[in-house]
Amino acid sequence: MNQLWSAAPWVVIIVGLVLLARLFGGWNRYEPDWMNSVSFNNATPEMVKDLRKQAAAEKKAAEARTQWMQIVITLAILSAALFIILSRDAYSDSSQKWAFGAVGTIIGFWLKK
Numbered sequence: 001m002n003q004l005w006s007a008a009p010w011v012v013i014i015v016g017l018v019l020l021a022r023l024f025g026g027w028n029r030y031e032p033d034w035m036n037s038v039s040f041n042n043a044t045p046e047m048v049k050d051l052r053k054q055a056a057a058e059k060k061a062a063e064a065r066t067q068w069m070q071i072v073i074t075l076a077i078l079s080a081a082l083f084i085i086l087s088r089d090a091y092s093d094s095s096q097k098w099a100f101g102a103v104g105t106i107i108g109f110w111l112k113k
Contacts, residue, residue: 009080016076020069074110077102 084091084099091099 013080074106078106
């Protein structure tokens with residue numbers, strides 16, 4: 001039974017990352033591809049304005065997805081690390097060191113932003 005508990009945080013992290021990669025994998029973070037292929041030679045000023053507005057909206061949506069991805073990954077890793085830390089003596093010293101290191105890394109990441 002103790003072996004099952006020691007594997008639980010790793011299973012949660014791996015399954016969470018696989019699901020997140022599957023969910024967010026196809027989204028592009030940068031300029032849309034159609035912006036590079038559009039010729040503005042015959043476009044009216046209104047068309048250009050609409051295209052730029054659409055590109056700005058897509059970029060804003062991509063930034064929002066990126067921020068949500070950061071929050072979800074942070075919560076997944078933080079929950080596994082806190083589970084190990086709060087379990088007291090149920091885990092080895094190396095697992096405890098990993099957990100404290102993960103919490104420190106997460107705090108550093110969000111303070112840097």
